Structure formats: C-alpha cells, structure tokens
Amino acid sequence: MIGILERIWENLLARTEGPFNLRFFLQPTVSIIFAIRAALKDAKAGNVPYLWRYFKAPKPERKRIVREVWTDVGRIFIIGTILDIVYQLVILFRDKTEDAFYPFESLLVAFLLAIIPYLLLRGPVNRLVRRFLKKKEDTHSG
Numbered sequence: 559m560i561g562i563l564e565r566i567w568e569n570l571l572a573r574t575e576g577p578f579n580l581r582f583f584l585q586p587t588v589s590i591i592f593a594i595r596a597a598l599k600d601a602k603a604g605n606v607p608y609l610w611r612y613f614k615a616p617k618p619e620r621k622r623i624v625r626e627v628w629t630d631v632g633r634i635f636i637i638g639t640i641l642d643i644v645y646q647l648v649i650l651f652r653d654k655t656e657d658a659f660y661p662f663e664s665l666l667v668a669f670l671l672a673i674i675p676y677l678l679l680r681g682p683v684n685r686l687v688r689r690f691l692k693k694k695e696d697t698h699s700g
Contacts, residue, residue, distance in 0.1 A: 569656075569663055576653075578645045585638050585671035592630040593676040597683035601691060607681030631672045638668030
C-alpha cells in the first residue's frame, strides 16, 4: 500500500511539469470563479455557507445541495479527467516514461483541481459577503 501511495504522489508531482501543466492553474482558477459566483448567490439569498448547510440538512435535502456543486464544477471535473487521461497517454505512448495507465489518478487529479478549491472557497466567500451585506444594511438603517 505504501508503494502505491508513493507512486501516486510521484506521479502527481510529475504532472505539474511537461505537457498540459497549464491546467494546474486553469482548472482551479475556473473552479474558484464558480465558487465565488455561487457564494455571492448564497449570500444574497441569505443561505448559510455550503458545507454547513450540507451537514445540517436532512438526508433528502443533501442530494439537492450536492447537485449544486455538480452543476457548478461537474464540467470542470469531467474536462480535467479527460485532460489527465490524455496527459497519461502522451506520457505513456509518446514519452514512454510510464509503464502503465492509472485511471484512478486521473479522477484524483480532477478532484484536487476542480472540487477541492470550490469547496474550500465557497463557504468563506459567502461569510465575507454576508458580513459586508450586513454592515451595509446596518449603515443604511442607522
């Protein structure tokens, strides 16, 4: 198991160089833009931060909440997975620096580049915007 984790770590680090490395900037950037957009929408609707809302919601409501994320970053995740598959095939067949194809790593890379930045930023941005909107309301009412 340790050998597998070491290989995954080494392969992930190798992806930051060479072909398609620009995606390590583009995918999180687009994900962050979508997170900010969703957080603004949440704040204006008066919704609590995303993860808090998810964990406090009853089970049937959680599916709808998860669909919100998938609607925002699903395409980024799918495109990221495809880009990583292409990257692996280029490395495997053109450069011949790898001896096997690892589809799980493609899903992991797409998850790290698309979903994680979204989840990490949506809640804090929502909190900041709600705080700003509250101060603005307090200023106008007082």
